[in-house]
Amino acid sequence: MAIAGAAPPRPLTDALRFARQAFASLTLKLAGLVGIFIALPIVLYGQFEAADRHAHDLVIRSMKDRTWLVTQLLAPMLDQPDGPRYAQLNRELAKYAGPGTTLRLLLQPLGVAGADSFYYVASAPAAMPQQIGAELKGLAEQEILARLSESCSWDRPIDLRYAQADGREELLTSLVPIKSRWGCFLLVSVHDTAEYLNTSIGRPYWRTPEIRFAAISYLVFALLAALMALSVSRSLHHFRRVTREMRKNRHTGSSFADQKVAPELTSVAQDFDGLVHDLKATAQGIRQRAEDHAHSIKAPLGTITLSLEPIKRSIPGEETKARRAIALIEMSLERMRLLVNSAQRLDRTTADLIDAPRLPIDLTAVVNEVLLRHRQQIQDKSVQIRASLAENVTVPAGKGVLDVVVENILDNALSFSPIGATILVSLERDEDTVLLRIGDEGPGIKQSDLERIFDRYFSQRPRPAPEADAMPRYDHAGLGLWIVQRNVSALNGHVSARNRSPRGLIIEVELPTA
Numbered sequence: 001m002a003i004a005g006a007a008p009p010r011p012l013t014d015a016l017r018f019a020r021q022a023f024a025s026l027t028l029k030l031a032g033l034v035g036i037f038i039a040l041p042i043v044l045y046g047q048f049e050a051a052d053r054h055a056h057d058l059v060i061r062s063m064k065d066r067t068w069l070v071t072q073l074l075a076p077m078l079d080q081p082d083g084p085r086y087a088q089l090n091r092e093l094a095k096y097a098g099p100g101t102t103l104r105l106l107l108q109p110l111g112v113a114g115a116d117s118f119y120y121v122a123s124a125p126a127a128m129p130q131q132i133g134a135e136l137k138g139l140a141e142q143e144i145l146a147r148l149s150e151s152c153s154w155d156r157p158i159d160l161r162y163a164q165a166d167g168r169e170e171l172l173t174s175l176v177p178i179k180s181r182w183g184c185f186l187l188v189s190v191h192d193t194a195e196y197l198n199t200s201i202g203r204p205y206w207r208t209p210e211i212r213f214a215a216i217s218y219l220v221f222a223l224l225a226a227l228m229a230l231s232v233s234r235s236l237h238h239f240r241r242v243t244r245e246m247r248k249n250r251h252t253g254s255s256f257a258d259q260k261v262a263p264e265l266t267s268v269a270q271d272f273d274g275l276v277h278d279l280k281a282t283a284q285g286i287r288q289r290a291e292d293h294a295h296s297i298k299a300p301l302g303t304i305t306l307s308l309e310p311i312k313r314s315i316p317g318e319e320t321k322a323r324r325a326i327a328l329i330e331m332s333l334e335r336m337r338l339l340v341n342s343a344q345r346l347d348r349t350t351a352d353l354i355d356a357p358r359l360p361i362d363l364t365a366v367v368n369e370v371l372l373r374h375r376q377q378i379q380d381k382s383v384q385i386r387a388s389l390a391e392n393v394t395v396p397a398g399k400g401v402l403d404v405v406v407e408n409i410l411d412n413a414l415s416f417s418p419i420g421a422t423i424l425v426s427l428e429r430d431e432d433t434v435l436l437r438i439g440d441e442g443p444g445i446k447q448s449d450l451e452r453i454f455d456r457y458f459s460q461r462p463r464p465a466p467e468a469d470a471m472p473r474y475d476h477a478g479l480g481l482w483i484v485q486r487n488v489s490a491l492n493g494h495v496s497a498r499n500r501s502p503r504g505l506i507i508e509v510e511l512p513t514a
Helices: 010-024 026-078 086-096 129-141 144-151 209-248 263-314 320-355 363-373 375-380 401-416 447-452 480-490
Strands: 101-109 119-124 160-163 169-180 183-192 359-362 384-389 394-397 422-429 433-439 494-499 505-512
Touching: 026 086, 026 101, 026 169, 026 183, 026 209, 086 101, 086 119, 101 129, 129 144, 129 183, 144 183, 209 263, 263 320, 320 401, 320 480, 359 363, 363 375, 363 384, 363 401, 363 422, 363 433, 394 401, 394 505, 401 422, 401 433, 401 480, 401 505, 447 494, 480 494, 480 505
Parallel strands: 384 422
Antiparallel strands: 101 119, 101 183, 160 169, 169 183, 359 394, 422 433, 433 505, 494 505
């Protein structure tokens, strides 16, 4: 039983999401358009060819019927006992011939056989010997005369196109034999091709003027569509190249509007340039704000710290509560200084991610420099560093971004490592990626919290209890690994964490090499 208001099943939701993505995909739309573009002329050609074939059959049948009627009218004259009156045949044929139509009468005398036994008898209008010869040659090549010579019968019209002596084409549409006592007469109905331009009688359909014109129009349209697609593709390619150069800051003078793009995209290019200008102005504003805020807060903090010194000296040693209150104030001041420094560094890094150039950074050298800067801290905790670093590992990044990543991960490992522990540092490289791995021997992280260690302000470090006689310290604000994740993501990389066996934590950073 369905519950009202319940969410649809997940397979249905996934199918709907896929359908929406497919509908919005330009690639699928382009593929569909190309498919229609290819299939449409094929389908239309088949439909038009079928219609032309039907018209062709109707015309040929009409010509055959008309020729057959003429033969029925001529048959009594040709079968007279005293022989046909050849002098009247031309005048009789002229009654049935019309504009563009020629009637020719051939005779095979009785008792004569062979394809070359047919002779010209009459014609309307009058025909030249060259024309008669062309017709006889065409009939002989199709073995029509040979068949008529044997049986004097023909049961279907023919389509035969041949050139006249003056270069014009004529179309032989039908022929009807007439048996008589004097032999086999053959009435040939010849029609000028201009009379049947709307059909493909006597030639393939693709050779008709309409199809050729349509094919030329289609090719012109396809060429224009291809040029338009190429223009849009080139414009997008230019946009992508300029965007990549701006991200890497290789050519500070590049702009979208300077590219050779379609005029219709000029306004879009100008808007992109305005967006880039706004981003650079925002980065500069973030840097300025970080400096102003740090200066505004550090000054009063320094004043408070200096003011506490005479108060501390004036409190008697037996005033435990007062000294503890002073210690809490100093711990809070230290906490505030840490937050101010972290916020200032965070703002600078944010501005660098927006505006800083992407340069080839030697990550191997960065790791070695960070280890060198932490040498004193490593010695104080008697920690052993076991490093395995590939040489000359280069990653495109802003200056200082990778330093922050390595330093924060190493600082996290040192803070959790017990005295005498070993920290593993490895740097590997393959064709497309770089893998930085730093593992400690600390307490590790609960499995349920592994996904949260990169969250902002998340920390599981134990807070030191303030002592009356000592200056408390609070060295972490819960921002280190969050900054790591943000910087790595900005470099199109990925950072993850997992527990070691039997104890400890490993943080892995994967970055693209290009």
